[in-house]
Each structure stands twice: as structure tokens, then as C-alpha cells.
Amino acid sequence: MAELLSTTYTRADEAFDCLQTAIVKGELAPGEKIGELELCSRFNLTRGPLREALGRLESRGLLVRRPHAGVKVVSVSASELMELYRIREVMEGLAARQAAERMTDQEIADLQATLDTHERMIDEAQGQAYYQAEGDYDFHHRIATGSRNTKLAQMLLGDLYYMVRMYRYRLSTSTGRPQRALGEHRRIVEAIAQRDGELAEFLMKRHINAARQNIERKIEEGELTI
Amino acid sequence: MAELLSTTYTRADEAFDCLQTAIVKGELAPGEKIGELELCSRFNLTRGPLREALGRLESRGLLVRRPHAGVKVVSVSASELMELYRIREVMEGLAARQAAERMTDQEIADLQATLDTHERMIDEAQGQAYYQAEGDYDFHHRIATGSRNTKLAQMLLGDLYYMVRMYRYRLSTSTGRPQRALGEHRRIVEAIAQRDGELAEFLMKRHINAARQNIERKIEEGELTI
DNA sequence: TTAGCCAATATTGTTGACAATATGATCGCT
DNA sequence: AGCGATCATATTGTCAACAATATTGGCTAA
Numbered sequence: 001m002a003e004l005l006s007t008t009y010t011r012a013d014e015a016f017d018c019l020q021t022a023i024v025k026g027e028l029a030p031g032e033k034i035g036e037l038e039l040c041s042r043f044n045l046t047r048g049p050l051r052e053a054l055g056r057l058e059s060r061g062l063l064v065r066r067p068h069a070g071v072k073v074v075s076v077s078a079s080e081l082m083e084l085y086r087i088r089e090v091m092e093g094l095a096a097r098q099a100a101e102r103m104t105d106q107e108i109a110d111l112q113a114t115l116d117t118h119e120r121m122i123d124e125a126q127g128q129a130y131y132q133a134e135g136d137y138d139f140h141h142r143i144a145t146g147s148r149n150t151k152l153a154q155m156l157l158g159d160l161y162y163m164v165r166m167y168r169y170r171l172s173t174s175t176g177r178p179q180r181a182l183g184e185h186r187r188i189v190e191a192i193a194q195r196d197g198e199l200a201e202f203l204m205k206r207h208i209n210a211a212r213q214n215i216e217r218k219i220e221e222g223e224l225t226i
Numbered sequence: 227m228a229e230l231l232s233t234t235y236t237r238a239d240e241a242f243d244c245l246q247t248a249i250v251k252g253e254l255a256p257g258e259k260i261g262e263l264e265l266c267s268r269f270n271l272t273r274g275p276l277r278e279a280l281g282r283l284e285s286r287g288l289l290v291r292r293p294h295a296g297v298k299v300v301s302v303s304a305s306e307l308m309e310l311y312r313i314r315e316v317m318e319g320l321a322a323r324q325a326a327e328r329m330t331d332q333e334i335a336d337l338q339a340t341l342d343t344h345e346r347m348i349d350e351a352q353g354q355a356y357y358q359a360e361g362d363y364d365f366h367h368r369i370a371t372g373s374r375n376t377k378l379a380q381m382l383l384g385d386l387y388y389m390v391r392m393y394r395y396r397l398s399t400s401t402g403r404p405q406r407a408l409g410e411h412r413r414i415v416e417a418i419a420q421r422d423g424e425l426a427e428f429l430m431k432r433h434i435n436a437a438r439q440n441i442e443r444k445i446e447e448g449e450l451t452i
Numbered sequence: 453t454t455a456g457c458c459a460a461t462a463t464t465g466t467t468g469a470c471a472a473t474a475t476g477a478t479c480g481c482t
Numbered sequence: 483a484g485c486g487a488t489c490a491t492a493t494t495g496t497c498a499a500c501a502a503t504a505t506t507g508g509c510t511a512a
Binding site for chain 4: 261293
């Protein structure tokens with residue numbers, strides 16, 4: 001189960017994907033100190049590719065490595081998670097502004113269709129979890145790529161989202177407010193459709209700020225523990 | 227020339243540093259396809275640590291790797307360089323705002339002293355190049371760390387700065403305007419000293435925006451070619 | 453009893469050899 | 483003569499053994 005992609009898929013890539021999803025899904029607990037050979041047997045890998053993957057993961061900030069002492073998954077504190085949302089706020093605001101300037105009409109139409117799908121899922125109620133977990137990231141993913149800013153998309157999709165998703169899985173109890181979030185999404189897309197970059201940036205920043213405050217409040221109320 | 231740091235320094239770290247500085251200084255030209263064994267002989271390394279370093283560099287976006295085809299240094303177009311400045315604008319704006327809220331009085335005093343040093347260097351005229359190359363990054367570096375936002379500092383210092391510095395070296399003819407930049411720096415520090423985060427963010431964004439427009443203009447005038 | 457030191461051990465870092473694959477040139481065919 | 487396929491080569495990907503080092507447990511001494 002490897003040669004599915006047209007481009008050749010090396011063992012190191014496989015190791016990287018396995019470890020990344022394992023960390024994101026919480027199968028490797030934060031703060032857990034884990035040995036290389038244990039990881040090898042667990043994912044049927046050999047140490048060479050594994051070490052290369054570990055280097056990449058470390059450079060992405062998902063784990064830390066002390067020489068001769070082993071690797072351990074990063075444990076992000078509540079305050080650090082809030083800092084991630086501050087970064088998302090400004091970066092996704094920029095992405096929304098540039099997306100308003102550069103997305104094609106077709107992409108915008110697809111984005112609106114995506115929101116329709118999300119709405120149906122929310123109406124069918126059982127889709128709440130899906131909406132929060134996947135739908136939300138689908139929306140933000142499209143805007144990041146729509147910005148046509150390669151490095152921006154790379155940083156958002158490659159670095160930040162995995163850190164945030166890691167905690168979305170952990171505090172799996174959906175953070176609520178799907179209807180309100182959908183409304184915010186709709187207004188952002190409207191601004192993009194009207195090519196109003198300034199408004200799109202403002203709305204996106206406020207949207208992420210609201211999500212941050214929502215999580216912050218739940219943490220303070222003790223509903224979520226990190 | 228290796229065991230200088232208190233923490234143990236592995237060959238992979240050495241390889242990573244060597245390659246990174248080589249790329250930044252332009253010793254490895256962008257677009258250049260380079261073999262692993264050539265890199266090994268050039269930096270007195272063996273392939274294991276080298277490959278680990280290559281993985282890290284790739285994940286940071288400084289080079290691309292195609293399986294069985296070799297690595298090549300990324301070549302950033304002029305428009306992509308401008309996109310990097312857009313990202314810097316929002317991220318460093320956030321850094322300035324958080325620095326205004328969180329830097330200690332001592333750190334702010336040090337920052338002001340740093341600017342005095344820069345001013346002396348500019349007055350002594352020959353320091354122009356230094357100021358632009360190192361002094362500017364010293365200033366931005368201090369603010370990034372002063373934000374107390376670990377991930378933000380990591381992304382700015384680890385990813386963006388190396389990409390930008392890479393082109394600062396290339397278009398080595400100092401991009402000019404040191405006096406104006408120094409004045410902008412001073413005003414940013416004043417806002418931080420007054421704990422006015424909103425103003426600090428505004429001034430920082432305008433500062434970076436000005437730097438971007440300056441480069442953009444020089445490129446259009448043909449003074450700089452990328 | 454506890455604190456500090458030392459050694460054994462297990463883990464990581466490194467190395468060199470082996471296997472798989474993309475590239476480039478040569479040869480044959482149209 | 484131009485184009486395509488095939489094969490040799492060189493480079494990368496992978497593996498397993500060796501060396502170096504941090505940790506852990508035990509021991510000694512205060």
C-alpha cells in the first residue's frame with residue numbers, strides 16, 4: 001500500500017506521514033518519550049527513513065529531539081495554543097485578502113458550493129462533528145491555496161494546521177457553534193465574491209478571534225483540559 | 227570547530243548549518259542541481275547526516291528534492307519575494323504588538339541601546355552595509371523573541387528570515403534608505419516603550435511595507451535583477 | 453539515611469556497503 | 483534524418499553493523 005501516487009513515494013515520506021498522523025490523532029501522546037526502535041517496529045520501518053522523518057517533524061515543531069536522549073512529542077500548553085490562534089488570525093486574514101484579489105470565479109463558486117454542503121450536514125445534525133473537524137479545515141484550506149501565495153499556504157497548511165488539528169482531536173468534543181461559524185464563513189465568501197479584500201481580511205480575523213475566545217472560555221470553565 | 231555549544235552538536239546539525247549558510251550566502255546558486263556526494267566532499271560530511279540535513283532544509287522550503295533525481299536550491303521569483311514581504315508584514319506586526327505587551331523594561335532599554343549603536347554605524351558611513359545586513363535583522367530578531375510567542379518567533383526566525391536573507395545577499399547592493407529605516411525603528415521602539423501595542427503593530431506593518439515597495443521599485447527600475 | 457559518584461546498559465549517532473531508480477546516450481526503426 | 487525505445491551508468495534510497503553518549507542503577511562515603 002504505497003505506490004498510489006504518480007510521484008515516487010519513498011519510505012521516508014511514508015514514515016513522515018505515519019508519524020504525523022499518529023501525532024495529530026493523539027496515538028503518540030504529547031510529552032511521551034519514545035524510542036526509535038519502538039517506532040520502527042510499530043510502523044514497520046527501518047531506522048534510516050525513520051530518522052529522516054524525525055528530522056522533518058522536528059523542524060516542523062511537532063516533536064523535540066535531544067541528542068542521545070530520544071525524541072518526545074511536543075506538549076503545547078493552553079497559552080501556547082492561544083498563541084497559535086493569534087498567528088492564524090493575522091496569517092489567514094492575509095490569505096483572505098489575497099484570495100479576494102486572486103481567486104478565480106470558478107474557485108469562488110466551488111467555495112460557495114462547499115458551504116452549501118456544510119449547511120446540509122449541519123441540518124442533518126449528526127454532521128456536527130464532521131463539520132467542525134473536516135469541513136472547517138476544508139474551508140480554510142481552500143482560502144489558503146486561493147491566496148496564490150505559495151509560502152503562506154505552505155506555512156498555514158504545513159505547520160500551523162497540524163499543530164491546531166492535534167488539539168482539535170484531543171479536545172474532540174466539538175467546540176460547538178457550527179451555525180454561527182457557518183454564517184461567518186458565508187460572509188467571508190461574500191466579501192471575496194465582491195473582491196473586497198479589506199473586508200474579507202477583517203471578517204476572517206474576527207472569525208478566528210471568535211474561535212479563539214470560544215476555546216479560551218471553555219478552558220477557563222474547565223470544560224476542556226489541556 | 228564544533229563543540230562550542232553546551233548542548234551536544236551532532237554532525238547532522240553541523241551539516242544543516244553549513245548548508246543553510248551556504249544557501250543564504252549564495253555559494254549554492256538557486257536552481258543549481260547538486261549531488262549528495264559532491265556536497266559530502268565539499269563540506270567533509272558523510273551521507274547519513276547530510277541526508278537528514280537535506281530533509282530539514284526541504285521541510286523549511288530552502289530546497290526541493292525529487293526522489294532519485296537529486297536536490298536543487300529553490301529559486302524564488304521577484305513576485306514570490308514580494309509575497310514573503312506580505313507575510314512578514316502581518317507576522318511582524320503581530321510580533322510588535324505582543325512585544326509591546328510583554329517585553330521587559332530591560333529588554334526595551336537594550337533595544338534602544340541597539341538602535342544607538344546602529345546610528346553610530348550609519349554616521350560612520352562605512353557601516354551602511356553592516357546596518358542593512360546585520361543591524362536590521364538584529365532589530366527584528368529582538369522583537370520576534372520579545373513577543374514571547376514561541377511559534378511566531380520560530381516561524382519568523384527559522385523560516386522567513388533565511389529566505390529573505392538569501393536575497394539580501396544576492397542583491398547585495400544595500401537597498402539604501404538606512405536613515406529612514408532607523409527613524410522607523412525608533413518610532414516602533416517608542417510605541418513599544420509606551421506599551422502601545424496597536425501603534426507598534428501599525429508602525430511595524432508600515433515599515434515592512436515601505437521596505438517591500440522600495441525593493442519592488444528597484445526591481446522595476448532594473449537596478450535589481452532576480 | 454542520603455547524597456554523590458561510578459560503571460553497566462541501552463539508546464542514539466554514524467558509517468559503509470547494497471539495492472532501486474532516473475537520467476542520458478546509443479542504437480534501431482520509421 | 484528524426485524520433486522512439488532500450489540499456490548502461492551514475493545517483494539516490496535503503497539497510498545493517500559499529501561507535502559514541504546519556505541514562506539508570508548500584509555502591510560508597512559522609
